[in-house]
Amino acid sequence: MAKNPKDLAVVESAPEHDYSAGLAVIAPDKIADPGIEPHRVRMTDKSVKHEKAAARQVAALFLVSILGSAFAIWAYYAFPFEAEVAGSLRLNTIFLGLGITLGLFGIGIGAVHWAKTLMPDAEVAEERHLTRGSEEVRAAAVEIIRLADEESGFSRRKLIRRTLYGALALFPIPAIVLFSDLGPNPKDSLRHTMWGKGKLRLTRDPDGTAIKASDVQIGSVFHVIPEGLVDLEAPDLLNEKAKAAVLLVRLDPSEITQKQRDWGYDGIVAYSKICTHVGCPVALYEQHTHHLLCPCHQSTFDLANDCAVVFGPASRPLPQLKIEVDAEGYLVAPGDFEEPVGPSFWERKA
Amino acid sequence: MANKNKKFSRRSPFAAALVLLAGLIVSGGSYVAASAAVSNAAPKSEVDQAQVDTGKRIFLANCASCHGKNAEGTQNAPSLIGVGSASVDFQVGTGRMPMQASGPQAEVKPVQFKQEDIDALAAYVASLAPGPESPTEEYLARKGDATKGGELFRINCAMCHNAVGAGGALTEGKYAPALRETSAKNIYQAMVTGPQNMPVFSNTNLSPEQKTDIITYLQYVQENPSIGGDELGNLGPVVEGLWVWLGMLGLIIVITIWLGAKSN
Numbered sequence: 385m386a387k388n389p390k391d392l393a394v395v396e397s398a399p400e401h402d403y404s405a406g407l408a409v410i411a412p413d414k415i416a417d418p419g420i421e422p423h424r425v426r427m428t429d430k431s432v433k434h435e436k437a438a439a440r441q442v443a444a445l446f447l448v449s450i451l452g453s454a455f456a457i458w459a460y461y462a463f464p465f466e467a468e469v470a471g472s473l474r475l476n477t478i479f480l481g482l483g484i485t486l487g488l489f490g491i492g493i494g495a496v497h498w499a500k501t502l503m504p505d506a507e508v509a510e511e512r513h514l515t516r517g518s519e520e521v522r523a524a525a526v527e528i529i530r531l532a533d534e535e536s537g538f539s540r541r542k543l544i545r546r547t548l549y550g551a552l553a554l555f556p557i558p559a560i561v562l563f564s565d566l567g568p569n570p571k572d573s574l575r576h577t578m579w580g581k582g583k584l585r586l587t588r589d590p591d592g593t594a595i596k597a598s599d600v601q602i603g604s605v606f607h608v609i610p611e612g613l614v615d616l617e618a619p620d621l622l623n624e625k626a627k628a629a630v631l632l633v634r635l636d637p638s639e640i641t642q643k644q645r646d647w648g649y650d651g652i653v654a655y656s657k658i659c660t661h662v663g664c665p666v667a668l669y670e671q672h673t674h675h676l677l678c679p680c681h682q683s684t685f686d687l688a689n690d691c692a693v694v695f696g697p698a699s700r701p702l703p704q705l706k707i708e709v710d711a712e713g714y715l716v717a718p719g720d721f722e723e724p725v726g727p728s729f730w731e732r733k734a
Numbered sequence: 735m736a737n738k739n740k741k742f743s744r745r746s747p748f749a750a751a752l753v754l755l756a757g758l759i760v761s762g763g764s765y766v767a768a769s770a771a772v773s774n775a776a777p778k779s780e781v782d783q784a785q786v787d788t789g790k791r792i793f794l795a796n797c798a799s800c801h802g803k804n805a806e807g808t809q810n811a812p813s814l815i816g817v818g819s820a821s822v823d824f825q826v827g828t829g830r831m832p833m834q835a836s837g838p839q840a841e842v843k844p845v846q847f848k849q850e851d852i853d854a855l856a857a858y859v860a861s862l863a864p865g866p867e868s869p870t871e872e873y874l875a876r877k878g879d880a881t882k883g884g885e886l887f888r889i890n891c892a893m894c895h896n897a898v899g900a901g902g903a904l905t906e907g908k909y910a911p912a913l914r915e916t917s918a919k920n921i922y923q924a925m926v927t928g929p930q931n932m933p934v935f936s937n938t939n940l941s942p943e944q945k946t947d948i949i950t951y952l953q954y955v956q957e958n959p960s961i962g963g964d965e966l967g968n969l970g971p972v973v974e975g976l977w978v979w980l981g982m983l984g985l986i987i988v989i990t991i992w993l994g995a996k997s998n
Binding site for chain 2: 424426427428470471473474478496500501505588589590596598599600601602603604605606607633665667668669670671672673675677679682684695
């Protein structure tokens, strides 16, 4: 070392008004510096009575803290958490928390009150110094770096230097590789649902009982899952349900417009329950307006008009599931939705 | 009466009393007895023509201006043919009907009629065409499985009524009311009739047992206080967050001002 490191910390105090304004525009009529307020003497400095009162207040606050901590210990045993008693956890946490709060609060408020009322209140101004070091300090820093380079041979030993660069460059890569755990790539699973197996009956959520066309009255709504879904194990159960959930309603056939008569059965229509905006379950069905409302962002779909979007951020109608009635009178879906259900994704066409 | 007859054999000690009772009923009027025997399948009591006539008078005086003289409906109000006695008992018995003013939805308000007048109105509307009936006392007294009821409630009802029945908003000023104080009878009636914009949950959708489960769940929620302290309307994290912001942030600001203020 060329210089004692202690010297680096020695900084000259800044000369008066030796600041560069840089590019800042200095307004000529800027408000004059009002200076420091005149010093106001505290009551506790003026009278012994007030001083003693403040001292008592600080002690009282510390006493509150002591009592709070003791209360917390007592409350822990007085209100035990019993597994079978639901309200016991609430009492336990409330009183324990109250005690600990008073314990900490008393210390904090007491300490601040002490400092504000009783500790010396002489006002001290500490001037800032320049950020730039003095010439000697800067020269010393350069010398240290030069010396370190010379002693370690960093500039001289090319092999070591280049392999070190390589090691440092490669070091963060494993963290990026870890992101592949966010996969696997969904491939085409976003385009198909369980209904694609074909000829699956429409069944009630959650018990999986099949629905007959005659069960569905005008104005009623069924929350539907495909036949066989309830037999799946986790995680397939929820993965499949998240795509295949369907809402089934019966409308007055005279109210229905457009194509859906071909895909429904005598006013019974089935639509995907997954919102085309960000995939919330759209299930708030209004019987008389035949509107479906999504609870997340208020997208509203008109069931009587191909589930067209009548309000909200969704950009596409809900996909319709074609339904038929089998020989026994049960509702079945001959196949899958014709388009991917749910929100848009990168590879989805339109 | 017919139900009682089935339960007792002729050798039962109650047989004599029952025969006497049956005799009184027969002497009281053969028409009443006949209709009681026929009504074995349906819990509905016999049609009382006098009650229906009373109901029609009340209907013409209070309801016909909107629902039409024959309850056929007008531009202002739907037809009541086939809505059933359960619908009348629900709408009038909770004060929703007659409506105070036209609006997005009929609101709950003080009930306008005596129960016997509501029953007469219900009998009149039920006489127009068959429709859903109110549950029997016996049915309402049953207890179901609150766990199953909770699952059914979350699938079929919670999207509008909130997971613990706190209610919620719908479109254009309509809303799903809170169920925190709704009676078992009114919950059942609402499910079978689908009042206002609520869909119908008939017995082919939710069986009577499943309806009992749902009612039991709602009663459990009504009767058990929240473990977590004040519920703040049970409206979820937005409301809770707002209270934390207003309350805690205010407290922090007050403390900050005190810290910065010079002692007097």
